[in-house]
Amino acid sequence: MFLIPFTHHRPVSLDEVFETLAKHGDDAAVYAGGTELLLALKARVLRYEHLIDLKRVKELSGIRIEGEELVIGALATHHQIANNDLVQAHVPAYAALSEEIANIRVRAAGTLAGNLAFAEPHSDPPSLLSAMDATLILVSSGGKRGVPMREFILSDFTTAREENELIAEIRIPVTAAGEGFAYRKFGHLERPAVGASAGCVMRGGKPSYRLWFGAIGDRPLHAKEIEDAIAGVPAASLPEALPKVARDFASGISTASDLHGSADYKQHLASVLIQRALAAACEAAQSRGAANA
Amino acid sequence: MSSRAPVTPSDYIDKVTGRTEYITDVEVPGMVHGKILRSPHPHAVIKSIDASAALEMPGVIAVLTGADVSALNNHWGLYLKDRPVIAIDRVRYVGEPVAMVAADDERIAEEALEAISVDYEPIPFVTDAAEAIEASAPLVHETHDTVKDFYFKGEAKPVAGTNIFQHYNYEHGDVEKAFAQADRCFEAKYEFPMVFHYAMEPHCVIASFDSGGLTVWSCGQSPTAVQKVLSRVFGMPLARIRIISPNVGGGFGGKASVKIDPLVAALAWKTHRPVRVCLSISESMLTARRLSASIRVKTGVRNDGAILAKSVSVLMNGGAYADTGPAVAVKAANRAIGPYRIPNLKLESTAAYTNTVPGAAFRSIGGPQAVWASESQMDEIAEALGLDPLEFRNRNLLRRGEHVRPDLRPIDVEMGEAMDIATREMAQLRASDSGSETHRGTALGISDPGIMAVSSVLLRLKIDGSVAVVSNSVEIGQGVREVLRRLAAEQLKQPVDAVEVLTPDTAIAPFDWGTGASRSSLMMGLAIADAAADIRRQIAEIAAIVLEVDPQSVELCEGGIAIGNRKKTFSELLHAYFGIDSGELVSIGRVSPHSNAGKLTQAPLFWETAAGQCAVAVDEDTGEISVRHYVSVADVGRVVNRAAAEGQDEGATIMGLGHTLSEELVYQDGQPVNATMIDYHVPTIDEVPENFVTVLIESGTGPGPGGMRGMGEGAILPVAPAVANALAEGYGIRIRKLPLTPERVWRAIRERKER
């Protein structure tokens, strides 16, 4: 269907964005790539009289390193992130994830911030950003605050962001020497049925692990029981230690049967993917350790 | 001449640079835009429709509903007159057109749809074919109004008081006796899903009434069928109805026979304005789809592998309107026979109405459904008998000249040769593959194209030696215009560049049955040969008069004629003849069942065949299949346009990967739940095998010029069973339900491990 006519605003500064938002309240929405919002408007599941295009707001653009964090501006597209030297060097697992999101048309226009703000459960970024312990910086006319990725998504299409707040940037801790992350997903439709993210962090020769699932539920799911069960287990022993706990945990994940697959199949996929992701993360941690040694 | 034909067909550059004109690019003066309000209910009585609010909206011109069409002959159909121009009193599937708005632009029309209120009373519905044929099932249609020889030969055989709109039986030999004598019998049921054609261009039609009659720019694959149906609906003579067919962006049967043309024309009739309607892809998904099928096959064999008897029972889900389903049901039975010697054969096929999107012709109608069942079972039998599947096939293969069925034309290709080539090519591919282990699967498909041998063409030889081909063959992406161009050039001995193929227009192009069933290159090729013979005759007569030579000694040559060493340009010859240096010669070429000394009467005109072999690897933990290599082999007689012919072969195969791996229109509670391109996955370049080899055998044994036969539909036949057979070979699983989704594969592997 067609878009219902709307007034288009093209602010060049955050102040101007907030002004417009304040003026039109519930009748206005911001957008960047429009890959989610315009589809929802065309399908008439959302209606706004005012659309605010963020693409000219300089404060929201750019990808840079600040201290021990990679900072991704809200306007960075998946394609830019995937092909950015800083991302590839400092958060390689996230660059790899970006390259596999959707298709090139969506990657070229769609932004990471748009993906996170929309909070469609069948998405790739949230689980890995949770495993990496990324932080979202939200800004409003009243100031700014940081919200951990792990707490940002509350349920499907619902986030901790207030109506008057924007995502300004996403801050991802740089993957240090001896750390490795990996993401594995599977699905036979357009978007992932299940995603699994793993981190392997070596501190003083002792490994610890971070494990998160995506897409299978309505928000990223922390696999804390698996993490606890394998804490300290050396990577080489994971093939013995991991499968049973992964299976047990996965079979308890609450998920519904839908077009992406039956619940038990998705639970099985979760178990398979987390094992694959963790193996890849451990390998990445080892090679990163070696490279930086 | 074909040897000098360019390698890149002339239409490719225009297509990839966006210059090719499709209907959506056509602007007719005064044109307004139509949008369709569709039923949200699978089955309901329409109690009332209130369009007053819509009609008051600025820019809205008219609203068409069932009440308007009472003045028309308002039900139409090519086998059964079961379809209303627009829903009258009742809707029979989710997506059925209920009301239509004409407005100044598409946006206003769409807004106005929301202002129309329809009061429905839902009634019991049925979406499953097996349930639809039970005695207690709600009837989708109370009566069956069949038409005979209307556009298809023969008529459908519905069963009164049931949802069955077609029933077909065939038998030779004594199947039951042979089963009793067989060493072993194998029986199983195979399921094939509803799948969507996914032509890249959704349906798009412009209709315009004026003092000259009705003109329609149609995306239909059969312009003369559209013309005929419109003539009946509006009670107008055929000669006052003109169908123009610009380039069409794919059809695959989803635009065959007649689809939205009567609906769009009715809105034009009501508004007295030209009306354009362009569907979205989701609307096209609610317009036509392949008939899903459940096919039971029983085969009796001797322990040495000889097939003694086979019985096939097909049940098809035909949707809310019969459309071309009656033909599909017959072909689904025939195409399950396979290229094998079967002394005792029994075929049975039933197609039933359900409250779902109308089923329709789709690339090799009924073929992929049938071959899925029969070629899956061939491997099951081979395995049970401890025979190599190729060897088991070989023992039963028909040789060229043997009969598939005594009443049909004997098979005219060597399937053994095609299978051997596929095996050889695949061995090479696998030998050069250093990746993980793959497993091979094979399947053979044969089909009896339902070609009506009724075609004609005009050739117009201009005085400067250029040639116009005037035909109703629709350029639908298959490259038919380039084929006709090359064939006309060859027949008239002129350079390809001298020939133009015009846009089909029923006002000037003569009758042709339609673009489908792998028929156009062949039928038009025969018609062109006939027309070219007439041009040669005219030229020779003129030369005899003007040059006083023996007409027998006149030959065509590039740019003119040759009599021995003496040459004349067309202009020199015709100038002398007409007295002015202007004019043209026109000839008509005709094909009918009586052409070529009656050789075109026996069905099928030729056998369309394919041997497919794949090599697959499965991720056993996810169930994901990767088809790494694929070889497709077919005897097409002769290749006229190689790039397009290989494209057809590759395209048909990749399309087959859709129903093999992921495609399936899913119904829940009467609703199609995945009828969008996000939830319904069509193969992309990611699913295309790493290595794909097409081998087109040029045996020169087809009925067309130079021994060509038709092609374009064969390669889709073996894909699904070849992949399923590879799964059985490599992973010990036999899945009898398509698509082979990762979940189904994973479950099958898990069950095998638990056994």
Ligand SMILES: Cc1cc2nc3c(=O)[nH]c(=O)nc-3n(C[C@H](O)[C@H](O)[C@H](O)COP(=O)(O)OP(=O)(O)OC[C@H]3O[C@@H](n4cnc5c(N)ncnc54)[C@H](O)[C@@H]3O)c2cc1C
């Ligand atoms: C066909 C298709 C396939 C896809 N497949 C995948 C997939 O496989 N995996 C996956 O992870 N994703 C997938 N996606 C989702 C894709 O990642 C998102 O569409 C994209 O990232 C959204 O970014 P955008 O800039 O276009 O957002 P927009 O559409 O511009 O905005 C989306 C929402 O975010 C809000 N918003 C945008 N920017 C901000 C901001 N700075 N602050 C606050 N709110 C903001 C908007 O108001 C809107 O509600 C797919 C999408 C499509 C269309």
